Amino acid sequence: MNFKHVLRTAAAAALVAASASASAGYVVLDGWQLQTPTTSKTNIGRLNLTSGTAVVEQQVNGLGQAFVGAKFVESGAVYSMSYTMENSAGGGDSGPPSGLGDTLTISFSNVAGKVVALNPGGGFRYQFTSGTFLMSGNGGNYASGSIVGLGGNASSTAVIGGFNGDSTLLAMVLNTLNPSFAIKDSLGINLAADMASGKVLFQAVTNNNTTGFLGTGACSFDATKICSKVTVASGGDAYLVRDIPEPASIALAGVALLGLGVARRRSEKK
Known part of the structure; x- marks a missing residue:
């Protein structure tokens, strides 16, 4: 297995994990x-x-x-x-109680x-x-x-x-x-x-x-x-x-997944 591919995969996975714990x-x-x-x-x-x-x-x-x-x-x-x-x-409900x-x-x-x-x-x-x-x-x-x-x-x-x-x-x-x-x-x-x-x-x-x-x-x-x-x-x-999740974290997760895909494609070409 390509060592650089392993590093890219691990880094991308870490970014996804970090983004999952964030909240707006x-x-x-x-x-x-x-x-x-x-x-x-x-x-x-x-x-x-x-x-x-x-x-x-x-x-x-x-x-x-x-x-x-x-x-x-x-x-x-x-x-x-x-x-x-x-x-x-949202929280704006109004009217008589039931x-x-x-x-x-x-x-x-x-x-x-x-x-x-x-x-x-x-x-x-x-x-x-x-x-x-x-x-x-x-x-x-x-x-x-x-x-x-x-x-x-x-x-x-x-x-x-x-x-x-x-x-x-x-x-x-x-x-x-x-x-x-x-x-x-x-x-x-x-x-x-x-x-x-x-x-x-x-x-x-x-x-x-x-x-x-x-x-x-x-x-x-x-x-x-x-x-x-x-x-x-x-x-x-x-x-x-x-x-x-906060928007920045969603974007970060997307970048991480994109990096994961790029790393996979490069590995497949070798």
Whole structure:
């Protein structure tokens, strides 16, 4: 075998592998389907999240303020009893809600993160770093998974100080716990494998409001640090999103494949 051909092939394969791991972001899936033991719905644009409650423990400084690098932990739940039907490409679906036929409960625990930027207006941006969730309903436990990213907006958050703010998180549905539960695309193809691999993620976008102050004391995750503990109410929307490769990576993969073809043709001529 020609040694130069081996090198060209290896280099091209490496470029393809590198491009496969890159991502530019996510695109909202339109018209997806949900099946639970008590309901079966098609053409879902988004789930409507309501009545969310959580307890947040936020690290603070001596003045009771959050700071860049300050850690937090959170646990709670958010609910969905209705959905908005698909009527606009992407996340712009509108109109009156439709009954879901089930009461979905998304309970989350072990959620952790940190403050990554401060805002002169009093709020701050934060980043989720870990967490797990359990999705259940009228038919018992349906699915479980992990929180894998995103966080709060730059203007303000609800974690400390009574500010309202937005949270956006991405979650992987790793395990289906009920044989009667399924999330499918618009064509009815089961998305369990794609969700477990991270190709399709569950995205929750909520508006949060601090509802109570529970006190200040040693952080449960580090007794040498000081934390303030608050209660938070949330409501918003949940989407399915698909990971999309960045255009530059697609072009890079094309170049790599082209190089692979050229190397093969040159080898065949010898």
